[in-house]
Amino acid sequence: MAGILTGLSSLGLDNLENTNIFGEDVKTEQQKAEEAVKAPEEKDYLIDKTYECVVCSASFSNKIIKTGKAKLIGTDLDLRPRYNVVDMTKYDVVVCPACGYASLTRFWGNLSDKQIRLIKDNISQKVRFWEPKGGTYTYAEALERYKLALASAVVKNTKVSEKAYICLKAAWVLRGQAENLPEDTLARAKKLKDIEEEENSFLRNAYDGFTAARAKEIPPYCGMDNFTVDYLLAVLALRFQDYEVSSRLISGLLASTAAERMKDKARDLKELLKQDMKKNNK
Numbered sequence: 001m002a003g004i005l006t007g008l009s010s011l012g013l014d015n016l017e018n019t020n021i022f023g024e025d026v027k028t029e030q031q032k033a034e035e036a037v038k039a040p041e042e043k044d045y046l047i048d049k050t051y052e053c054v055v056c057s058a059s060f061s062n063k064i065i066k067t068g069k070a071k072l073i074g075t076d077l078d079l080r081p082r083y084n085v086v087d088m089t090k091y092d093v094v095v096c097p098a099c100g101y102a103s104l105t106r107f108w109g110n111l112s113d114k115q116i117r118l119i120k121d122n123i124s125q126k127v128r129f130w131e132p133k134g135g136t137y138t139y140a141e142a143l144e145r146y147k148l149a150l151a152s153a154v155v156k157n158t159k160v161s162e163k164a165y166i167c168l169k170a171a172w173v174l175r176g177q178a179e180n181l182p183e184d185t186l187a188r189a190k191k192l193k194d195i196e197e198e199e200n201s202f203l204r205n206a207y208d209g210f211t212a213a214r215a216k217e218i219p220p221y222c223g224m225d226n227f228t229v230d231y232l233l234a235v236l237a238l239r240f241q242d243y244e245v246s247s248r249l250i251s252g253l254l255a256s257t258a259a260e261r262m263k264d265k266a267r268d269l270k271e272l273l274k275q276d277m278k279k280n281n282k
Helices: 029-037 113-124 139-155 160-179 188-216 226-239 243-255 260-279
Strands: 046-052 059-065 072-075 081-083 093-095 102-104
Touching: 059 093, 093 139, 102 139, 102 160, 113 139, 139 160, 160 188, 188 226, 226 243, 226 260, 243 260
Parallel strands: none
Antiparallel strands: 046 059, 072 081, 093 102
């Protein structure tokens, strides 16, 4: 259908003849149909956020998830969140491309002079890091960012719970990588096995770290209270067949009058523990 401005060419305004006079305020049925058919993509959930590095003062940008954009659709047994379209875990590390300092978003902030010197001496003078140029982060790129965050946490001698939390989330990234590995990947079975082994390695460190943190640190632990960490430790203990520890933690949660919000999860975990013990004749 011809635009209602047809004829303006005689006035020298032929460039306006087919203009949508209402712009984005009124969309045609065809435009609405095209938008409905187009499925959202990961890049649609991202924006670039500018940061100032707390180590070298450089200004840079990292990709983050738009507030309120992703929808939570469930959680794994170990509390890994699952969202529609985008894996939010991939975008929870801030990395300065100028000096290599990295941190989980929740821990990005002030450092002591001593910590800054340690980062500069042990990371900045040696690191070779380039911010990914694509519209999204691949799982391999996300994992690299988590490893940089863990290296920074070790170098600056941060809390055990922070290092354990980085290990936990790195394991979640690896799980996402396995779940999204294309069917036509060369040597796919071996690749999946390698990913699983690395995930287990990170989870083992998370288990050991949170166990130590629970004994010596004051809650909250990276935003988690005692009951959440106890549940998480019970899950990880079950994964590594440390049945006595898992059973003790589950019993503690079920007996506590203050752990109401974790009790349903603890009951479900108790059944899984029974099944796993029976399967392994423990």
